[in-house]
Amino acid sequence: TQLLEQSPQFLSIQEGENLTVYCNSSSVFSSLQWYRQEPGEGPVLLVTVVTGGEVKKLKRLTFQFGDARKDSSLHITAAQPGDTGLYLCAGDSWGKLQFGAGTQVVVTP
Amino acid sequence: GAVVSQHPSWVICKSGTSVKIECRSLDFQATTMFWYRQFPKQSLMLMATSNEGSKATYEQGVEKDKFLINHASLTLSTLTVTSAHPEDSSFYICSATRREGGVHEQYFGPGTRLTVT
Numbered sequence: 001t002q003l004l005e006q007s008p009q010f011l012s013i014q015e016g017e018n019l020t021v022y023c024n025s026s027s028v029f030s031s032l033q034w035y036r037q038e039p040g041e042g043p044v045l046l047v048t049v050v051t052g053g054e055v056k057k058l059k060r061l062t063f064q065f066g067d068a069r070k071d072s073s074l075h076i077t078a079a080q081p082g083d084t085g086l087y088l089c090a091g092d093s094w095g096k097l098q099f100g101a102g103t104q105v106v107v108t109p
Numbered sequence: 110g111a112v113v114s115q116h117p118s119w120v121i122c123k124s125g126t127s128v129k130i131e132c133r134s135l136d137f138q139a140t141t142m143f144w145y146r147q148f149p150k151q152s153l154m155l156m157a158t159s160n161e162g163s164k165a166t167y168e169q170g171v172e173k174d175k176f177l178i179n180h181a182s183l184t185l186s187t188l189t190v191t192s193a194h195p196e197d198s199s200f201y202i203c204s205a206t207r208r209e210g211g212v213h214e215q216y217f218g219p220g221t222r223l224t225v226t
Binding site for chain 2: 031033035040041042043044045050090092096097099100101102104
C-alpha cells in the first residue's frame with residue numbers, strides 16, 4: 001500500500017519554465033524528506049522538513065510542508081537541464097521511510 | 110559529511126551462487142541501516158531494517174533466509190543474496206540513518222546492480 005501519493009508521475013518541460021511536484025498522504029509524518037535520483041545512482045537527499053507550515057529554500061528549489069504534516073510540495077523556478085531526474089518524497093514513520101512512487105522530471109534545453 | 114558507500118557497484122553472477130553486497134557509512138556512525146530494492150522506473154521498496162548488534166527486521170514478503178543481513182559494526186552492514194536466481198536481478202540500495210537535531214535523516218549509497226544469469 002502506497003501511503004504517499006506523488007503527482008504528477010511524469011513532467012516534461014522546457015528550460016526556464018517552472019514546475020511543482022506534489023506529495024500527499026492521509027497519514028501524519030514526523031518529518032518528510034525529498035530526494036533526487038539519477039539513473040544508476042542512489043537517491044540524494046535534498047531537504048528534510050519537520051514543522052507544519054515550514055518552507056525551505058534551496059537556491060531555485062522551494063519546499064513546503066503542509067500545516068497538518070500530511071502533504072508537501074516541491075517547486076522549481078527556472079528549471080535547468082541539470083534538474084532532470086526522479087524526485088522522490090519520503091515520510092518518516094517511526095524511523096522508516098515510506099516512499100512515494102516518484103515524479104520523473106525531464107528538462108529539455 | 111554523510112557519505113555512504115556500497116561495494117560492488119555492479120556484479121554479474123551465475124544462477125545458484127551467492128553474492129555479498131557491502132554498505133558502509135564513511136564519516137558517521139549509523140545504528141540503523143536499511144536495504145532497498147528498486148526495479149526499473151519504480152520507486153524504492155524497503156526490504157529490511159538492519160540494526161547494529163541485533164537481527165535484521167524484514168518486510169512482509171521478503172525471505173530472510175534468502176537475503177541474509179549482517180550489521181557487524183556501526184559503519185558496516187552486508188546483504189548476501191543466497192542461491193541467486195534471475196528474478197533476483199535488480200538494483201539494491203542501502204541507506205544509513207544519521208540523527209540530526211532530533212530528526213532521523215537517511216543517506217543512500219550509490220546502489221549495486223545485480224544481474225543473475
